Amino acid sequence: MTAASALPQFPWLTLLILLPLGGALLCLLHHRRAEECRWLALATTAATLGITIYLFVCYGQGDSGWLLYEDAAWIPRYGIRFTLGLDGISLLLVLLTAFLQMIAVLMSWSEKQHVPMFFSLLLVLEATLMGIFLALDLMLFFLFWEVMLLPMFFLISIWGHERRHYAAIKFFLYTLAGSMVMLVALIVLYLIHGEQTGTYTFALAELMQTDLSSQQEMLLFLGFLLAFAIKIPLVPFHTWLPDAHTEAPVAGTIDLTGLLLKTGIYGLIRFAFPLFPEATRSFLPVLGIVALTGIFHAAWAAYRQDDIKRLFAYSSISHVGLVVLGLAAWQLTAWEGSILLMLAHGISTGALFVLIALIRQRTGTRNLAELGGLWSQAPQMAFLFLFFSLASLGLPGLANFAGEILVLLGTFQTHPVWAAIAVIGVVFTAAYMLRLVQGVVWGPVKGRPTLPDLTPREWLILLPMAVLVLWLGLYPEPFLRPLHGAVVNIMAGGLP
Amino acid sequence: MSLPDLLALLPILILVFGGTVILMAGAWYREPLPLIAGGIVTALLGAVAAGLVQPPVVEIAGLFSAGAYARFFTILWSLLAAAGLMAAARYIIENSIGAGEYVSLVLYAAAGMALLSSATHLLALFLALETFTLAFYILIACNRRCTLAAEAGIKYLLMSAVSTGFLAFGIALIYASSGTLSLPEAVIKLSAATGELHAWGLLGWGMVLIAVGFKISLVPFHLWTPDVYQGTPAPVGGLLATGSKGAVVAVLVGMLAVSGPVWHGLTDLLWLLAALTMLVGAFSALGQKNLKRLLAYSSVTHMGTLLVGLLCQTSAGLTATTFYLVIYVITSLGAFVIIASLADERGEPMEFDQWRGLGYLHPVRCGVLALLLLSLAGLPATAGFMAKFVIFEAALQSGYLGLVLIGVLSSVISFAFYLRVTMLLFEPDESVCRWHTGTASEHAVIAVCTSAVLLLGLFPGILFDLIGRILP
Numbered sequence A: 001m002t003a004a005s006a007l008p009q010f011p012w013l014t015l016l017i018l019l020p021l022g023g024a025l026l027c028l029l030h031h032r033r034a035e036e037c038r039w040l041a042l043a044t045t046a047a048t049l050g051i052t053i054y055l056f057v058c059y060g061q062g063d064s065g066w067l068l069y070e071d072a073a074w075i076p077r078y079g080i081r082f083t084l085g086l087d088g089i090s091l092l093l094v095l096l097t098a099f100l101q102m103i104a105v106l107m108s109w110s111e112k113q114h115v116p117m118f119f120s121l122l123l124v125l126e127a128t129l130m131g132i133f134l135a136l137d138l139m140l141f142f143l144f145w146e147v148m149l150l151p152m153f154f155l156i157s158i159w160g161h162e163r164r165h166y167a168a169i170k171f172f173l174y175t176l177a178g179s180m181v182m183l184v185a186l187i188v189l190y191l192i193h194g195e196q197t198g199t200y201t202f203a204l205a206e207l208m209q210t211d212l213s214s215q216q217e218m219l220l221f222l223g224f225l226l227a228f229a230i231k232i233p234l235v236p237f238h239t240w241l242p243d244a245h246t247e248a249p250v251a252g253t254i255d256l257t258g259l260l261l262k263t264g265i266y267g268l269i270r271f272a273f274p275l276f277p278e279a280t281r282s283f284l285p286v287l288g289i290v291a292l293t294g295i296f297h298a299a300w301a302a303y304r305q306d307d308i309k310r311l312f313a314y315s316s317i318s319h320v321g322l323v324v325l326g327l328a329a330w331q332l333t334a335w336e337g338s339i340l341l342m343l344a345h346g347i348s349t350g351a352l353f354v355l356i357a358l359i360r361q362r363t364g365t366r367n368l369a370e371l372g373g374l375w376s377q378a379p380q381m382a383f384l385f386l387f388f389s390l391a392s393l394g395l396p397g398l399a400n401f402a403g404e405i406l407v408l409l410g411t412f413q414t415h416p417v418w419a420a421i422a423v424i425g426v427v428f429t430a431a432y433m434l435r436l437v438q439g440v441v442w443g444p445v446k447g448r449p450t451l452p453d454l455t456p457r458e459w460l461i462l463l464p465m466a467v468l469v470l471w472l473g474l475y476p477e478p479f480l481r482p483l484h485g486a487v488v489n490i491m492a493g494g495l496p
Numbered sequence B: 001m002s003l004p005d006l007l008a009l010l011p012i013l014i015l016v017f018g019g020t021v022i023l024m025a026g027a028w029y030r031e032p033l034p035l036i037a038g039g040i041v042t043a044l045l046g047a048v049a050a051g052l053v054q055p056p057v058v059e060i061a062g063l064f065s066a067g068a069y070a071r072f073f074t075i076l077w078s079l080l081a082a083a084g085l086m087a088a089a090r091y092i093i094e095n096s097i098g099a100g101e102y103v104s105l106v107l108y109a110a111a112g113m114a115l116l117s118s119a120t121h122l123l124a125l126f127l128a129l130e131t132f133t134l135a136f137y138i139l140i141a142c143n144r145r146c147t148l149a150a151e152a153g154i155k156y157l158l159m160s161a162v163s164t165g166f167l168a169f170g171i172a173l174i175y176a177s178s179g180t181l182s183l184p185e186a187v188i189k190l191s192a193a194t195g196e197l198h199a200w201g202l203l204g205w206g207m208v209l210i211a212v213g214f215k216i217s218l219v220p221f222h223l224w225t226p227d228v229y230q231g232t233p234a235p236v237g238g239l240l241a242t243g244s245k246g247a248v249v250a251v252l253v254g255m256l257a258v259s260g261p262v263w264h265g266l267t268d269l270l271w272l273l274a275a276l277t278m279l280v281g282a283f284s285a286l287g288q289k290n291l292k293r294l295l296a297y298s299s300v301t302h303m304g305t306l307l308v309g310l311l312c313q314t315s316a317g318l319t320a321t322t323f324y325l326v327i328y329v330i331t332s333l334g335a336f337v338i339i340a341s342l343a344d345e346r347g348e349p350m351e352f353d354q355w356r357g358l359g360y361l362h363p364v365r366c367g368v369l370a371l372l373l374l375s376l377a378g379l380p381a382t383a384g385f386m387a388k389f390v391i392f393e394a395a396l397q398s399g400y401l402g403l404v405l406i407g408v409l410s411s412v413i414s415f416a417f418y419l420r421v422t423m424l425l426f427e428p429d430e431s432v433c434r435w436h437t438g439t440a441s442e443h444a445v446i447a448v449c450t451s452a453v454l455l456l457g458l459f460p461g462i463l464f465d466l467i468g469r470i471l472p
Helices: A012-029 A034-059 A088-107 A115-134 A138-147 A149-159 A164-197 A214-231 A240-247 A250-275 A277-303 A308-329 A332-363 A379-393 A399-414 A416-440 A456-474 A477-491 B003-008 B010-028 B032-052 B068-094 B099-117 B122-140 B147-178 B183-192 B195-215 B224-231 B234-259 B264-286 B291-312 B315-342 B363-377 B383-397 B401-425 B440-458 B461-470
Strands: A068-075 A080-086
Touching (some): A080 A138, A088 A115, A138 A164, A138 A250, A164 A214, A164 B401, A240 A250, A277 A308, A379 A399, A379 A416, B068 B234, B099 B122, B122 B147, B122 B234, B147 B183, B224 B291, B291 B315, B291 B401, B383 B401
16 A cells, blocks of 8 residues: 555554443443443543544645555455555544544433443444444455444434334344345455455455456445445435434434444445446446435425424435435535535534434423424523524535535536536425424424523533534635545545 | 274263263262262363374274364364253252253263264264254253143154154165265265166155254254243253254264265255245244244254355355354353353243343343344354354355345344344343342353354454364
């Protein structure tokens, strides 16, 4: 690879995975002292965030190549290696993971039930997410990809709301079905490659060299695509999300929308597209149309929801539709916009979930019909709710706008019709967001005349998110810079 | 039998003579603990002898192999017997079962399983199979005050009797068509035989297959499994689910490794059996409300997956099958021992209602049970995933894409029922009550099984290398 791999170097990437795992283990060992577990989880996530920020500052400005690369033998008999690599795309996602996970821990501070287990599951989730965003060996990736389901499953099924069991099982089986198909495709690819070259390996860089007939390539691509499409989720495969989303506890919801959905998109970018370039090229129009359908279908569904958590589930599906549209446009600006939009969506929607959870804590409801007049009940909270809602609908100057405009600009250059239709989709977003804001923030006061406003802890959670939303909206350059080289390389069909 | 032969048989002799001595001692000396400890020591000695004493001959009297592969399974089954006895100690004492009888029967069963895994001759196969089946009839029903166990014992006896009939008839037909009873030779001659003889030979192998099908509960010969598992006390169930099935699979693997590809006439039949077994097992398990019955159906599914590996007949397939088998044995044993360790004077927790919320009262064991179940389902990072992965890999290499897709479907369904149990374990429930805290020996067995599952899940290379070296 690059010079970075040649030098003996501190294994930062491995540490990013091991640190949360270690924290999880310590939490379980300290299971008699709930208070300590909280601090332990916070310290672990803070340390992880610290490392990612350090990596961003020190390595984030390199314009191409692997910023960091680690490789070790693991299961030689089957050519499985422990290979991790960090490029601009994974750097941003790793940063987002570390950030949101710390928010999730802070947000779950008042969790009463089975505290040690809760935090250790959150930390395991963080470790697997890091693994997904860093793994370059397909088997290693698959391992993290599957294990990730488990902590999420337990978070939903133990700490979730009323229909948690149904939602948890549905989430697990739905995503599992997709990934098992991917596993088969993966093994077939591995065998074909092994027969051609004589070396059996799961390394991404090697498997990309495989000669495939166009039919083989299409079938394998579809196998991978199914797994990622379910996780993203693209529209015909999205029905698990609203359930899982609504029933999950707040930390689970933040992770689900903020991070889990991103793993599907990341999988497309990192694995599905580079492994099967020909199939990708011929499938892009379909992908674009599916994404467009998703934007509208989900926006329409969101408009009709009364449960605000469910509304945001659909809104997320609509947003990732736009992200995938940007990818399908296959244009540099659109790709950068898509990745930036992932980041922005993770933060702004994450913040909204935090606020929804706070509103529910205080009013006991998430039903739009029973909410109203938040501005006079708790002005600080209402202000932030408005702020993040506007960010989410793409107000210029706030985070989502920067991503959306880049996606639309880029798409317009290759597929003007798509871009034109997508713009209408953005209007749809405005429609349901304004209906939401109108219902929650303004209107006649329902319930108690005043509610307790934000506490310092809650400000501590929301303020950094607000700052980031502004930063991404006003000056996204520092985040775009590491992206550029990586995106150019992947679009050219290579690795960073 | 010459002296080298006897020396090669040493591990088996230790098990059998040790068992007999303990049986005799038990007639006079009724204190259970020393007898059980003696049994455990004997089993461990058997394992040590199999591992350390270099056999002077490769084959014993043309009946049993003394090769590395046979030795490996001798060690495995001896260790299994030791683990089974460690898990059974409390069961024996609390139900005042004759310790001498119980211990000696477990040792005989282990000897039978070890012999079966090393059989290279059809008669040896028959004898070894009957040896441990006989021990199991008694072990299943050894608690005379339990009617469920008696029912299970009778069921197992009847089913085994039927399958013995098939086996004996099948062997006779094979002999008639091929003129030999030596296992690899009989298999090879089947493909050489022509005309009517070939047909008779195929019929004979078909009958042996039916007998095997009964023993390892392939669909449609699996109907006894849930009832017998439910009635069998967990310490015995742990042996029945693992050793009695594993030994049969092991002898098939050993045979295929020597004989090379032989299934020709039977491939389609085996394909169908494997597909049916994986699907019917998984679908039937979905509706269960009893953990032991669920484990029974899960074992049916696993046997179907093993059959996929056997069907491949490549060296990759056989390695995969052996790996899968070892992992299955370890994981299943762990699950049964956990059930046994929770048992108290009310019996064993079996019904799902008894398990609900138990994870908060017995966090470690329930957590481990969840882990083992997820390993059985094939969650990555546990040994179960590696096992499934290598089977699928081997099957795809041999071109059985359809079978792999069916396997994938059955895996997804399996996840559904295993997850239901894990969810149940950690579902907050006020009415849940405590069970036994378990003894040190039970905890030790659970700890060993769990560490093996985790270790082999992350570093499966250790076992792959070993299997690669021992497979003939």
